[in-house]
Amino acid sequence: MKGDALDPKALIREAYRMEHVGQVECRSILMDWALSLPDGTDQRAALEALLARHGAGAEGHPMTELLQEGLARLASTGRRGGWRGCRAKP
Numbered sequence: 001m002k003g004d005a006l007d008p009k010a011l012i013r014e015a016y017r018m019e020h021v022g023q024v025e026c027r028s029i030l031m032d033w034a035l036s037l038p039d040g041t042d043q044r045a046a047l048e049a050l051l052a053r054h055g056a057g058a059e060g061h062p063m064t065e066l067l068q069e070g071l072a073r074l075a076s077t078g079r080r081g082g083w084r085g086c087r088a089k090p
Contacts, residue, residue, distance in 0.1 A: 006046045006053075008036050015063045016054045023062040030066050044074045 007013055011033045015026055037046065047070050055064040 005038070005041070006049050007033065008038070009033070011036065012050050012054060012063065012067075016058060016061060021062060023066070026062040026066050030063070030070070044071065047071050047074070 004010065004013075009032070011029050015021055015029045018025075034043065037043065047067055051064065051067045051071065055061070055067060058064050
């Protein structure tokens with residue numbers, strides 16, 4: 001999909017097309033994807049949409065596993081960044 005806002009460089013799509021791609025390569029691809037997203041993009045929504053688009057029927061694919069892991073990490077982080085996240089709670 002040319003001009004895809006969720007996958008601007010088509011990195012995720014190509015990862016699913018690669019034969020014998022491993023977890024290490026997929027991690028590198030996912031990092032490049034995350035850095036390529038336009039400012040203000042909702043990463044959680046993007047991951048959900050990409051997982052729905054590419055992950056259905058590819059449950060054993062390493063990219064599917066990483067997309068699911070990314071969603072789980074985004075859902076489980078209740079920590080705030082910066083000094084507020086490190087400040088001792090009363």
